[in-house]
Amino acid sequence: MAVTAVVGLQWGDEGKGKLVDALAARADYVVRYASGSNAGHTVIVNGRRFVFHIVPSGILHQRTTCLICRGVAFDPESFFSELKSLQEAKIACERRLWVSRRAHLVLPIHKLEDEALDRLLGIGTTKRGVGPCYADRAYRLGIRVIDLYSPATIRQRIKTLLEVKSPLLRKAQIEPPSFDRLFSWCEDVSQRLQSFVADTAAILQKALNSGAEILLEGAQGVMLDIDHGTYPYVTSCHPATDGISSGCGVSLLPQRVIGVLKCYTTRVGAGPFPTEEEGDIGEILRGRGGEFGATTSRPRRCGWLDLPALKYACRIAAPTQLFVTKLDVLAGLQKIKVCNAYRIGQDMLTEFPADISVLEKVEPLFKEFCGWGDVKGVGAFSRLPFQALEFLAFIEEELGVEVGGVSVGSERMELLERRS
Numbered sequence: 567m568a569v570t571a572v573v574g575l576q577w578g579d580e581g582k583g584k585l586v587d588a589l590a591a592r593a594d595y596v597v598r599y600a601s602g603s604n605a606g607h608t609v610i611v612n613g614r615r616f617v618f619h620i621v622p623s624g625i626l627h628q629r630t631t632c633l634i635c636r637g638v639a640f641d642p643e644s645f646f647s648e649l650k651s652l653q654e655a656k657i658a659c660e661r662r663l664w665v666s667r668r669a670h671l672v673l674p675i676h677k678l679e680d681e682a683l684d685r686l687l688g689i690g691t692t693k694r695g696v697g698p699c700y701a702d703r704a705y706r707l708g709i710r711v712i713d714l715y716s717p718a719t720i721r722q723r724i725k726t727l728l729e730v731k732s733p734l735l736r737k738a739q740i741e742p743p744s745f746d747r748l749f750s751w752c753e754d755v756s757q758r759l760q761s762f763v764a765d766t767a768a769i770l771q772k773a774l775n776s777g778a779e780i781l782l783e784g785a786q787g788v789m790l791d792i793d794h795g796t797y798p799y800v801t802s803c804h805p806a807t808d809g810i811s812s813g814c815g816v817s818l819l820p821q822r823v824i825g826v827l828k829c830y831t832t833r834v835g836a837g838p839f840p841t842e843e844e845g846d847i848g849e850i851l852r853g854r855g856g857e858f859g860a861t862t863s864r865p866r867r868c869g870w871l872d873l874p875a876l877k878y879a880c881r882i883a884a885p886t887q888l889f890v891t892k893l894d895v896l897a898g899l900q901k902i903k904v905c906n907a908y909r910i911g912q913d914m915l916t917e918f919p920a921d922i923s924v925l926e927k928v929e930p931l932f933k934e935f936c937g938w939g940d941v942k943g944v945g946a947f948s949r950l951p952f953q954a955l956e957f958l959a960f961i962e963e964e965l966g967v968e969v970g971g972v973s974v975g976s977e978r979m980e981l982l983e984r985r986s
């Protein structure tokens with residue numbers, strides 16, 4: 567398969583990083599096309615834990631070329647800190663990790679703005695400055711990677727940014743950074759970044775023309791999409807398939823789209839969550855699943871699998887295959903529930919509601935499954951306990967998409983591909 571995309575079908579944190587890492591072993595190029603350092607992918611190799619926010623998870627495979635494309639809100643601080651841990655692990659990145667000239671920079675002032683908005687409006691972001699960075703792109707105030715090499719442009723943009731943002735920061739009792747501080751930050755970044763800057767769209771087009779194996783690494787998930795998600799509790803971009811071409815700067819239709827879903831549901835921060843379990847079950851899922859954010863360590867809210875939300879997500883992301891993660895987390899439970907419909911009063915909902923006040927009121931209807939025993943050591947998809955296979959068959963039938971594999975633990979090898 568020449569072009570494969572991995573996208574999250576829930577509210578992010580589905581375990582995409584691990585699948586990307588596995589698929590990257592066969593890829594020539596691994597590409598990030600959306601989101602910023604508010605996304606976090608965790609890959610565990612031989613007990614060593616790597617957390618990536620900006621660098622594609624495929625970097626762990628020495629033969630891949632990794633691209634951070636135009637659609638990513640590029641946070642240089644996160645980039646340099648990930649580079650440092652890769653260097654410490656003796657993973658060379660030079661000449662195989664490239665950053666788009668057109669990517670917009672997350673500046674220190676964007677992080678302060680996130681903090682200010684949180685203080686004034688309580689919007690609860692990851693405070694990584696990603697929303698303000700994308701907003702400035704739309705306002706035409708942003709600084710792109712290429713602009714770092716034009717001191718006159720940076721000077722003028724910093725001046726405007728300070729004029730526009732200082733009143734908001736002061737209102738939130740945050741002292742705006744000085745012009746000189748922002749300017750020297752840009753100068754420093756321009757020097758340290760120079761050898762990684764490239765025309766990533768041209769590199770990708772050339773790779774496509776040569777028939778290279780390309781892996782597109784989605785961040786976050788469909789339900790966090792700025793338009794299709796549970797607005798306003800969403801991220802500020804298109805993290806799934808619809809963000810690919812615009813985020814890459816190349817028209818791309820992946821032949822294979824792998825939709826990743828966890829076998830239960832989690833979400834971070836506020837927003838409607840029909841299948842949430844706030845009691846013991848929620849605690850069990852959080853504890854066993856290690857459901858604490860890779861970016862902020864915030865505890866994730868946990869609940870049962872939500873098929874109406876997943877059906878909606880499948881319509882948007884059009885997966886050709888599903889990959890179900892964390893089957894081990896549900897192992898040992900007596901009963902496992904799956905929501906397969908929403909009801910309000912006597913009415914069954916046939917469509918996923920656009921109005922979140924409706925979503926807040928829906929009553930989830932559940933189908934119960936018998937729990938399964940240990941899955942970690944089974945070694946093959948076909949040898950999964952029959953209860954787990956029944957659970958997976960139900961997901962396939964309801965979503966109309968085949969399950970191509972599952973994950974049964976956090977380690978690189980704990981992944982079972984289905985062979986037909």
Ligand code: GDP
Nearest residue numbers: 579580581582583606607608892973974975976
């Ligand atoms: P992503 O953003 O979709 O890549 O998800 P994260 O990396 O933030 O969260 C997934 C977490 O689950 C990471 O800590 C992974 O190591 C872990 N993980 C992935 N697959 C499995 C699995 O099958 N079982 C368990 N127990 N953990 C998993």
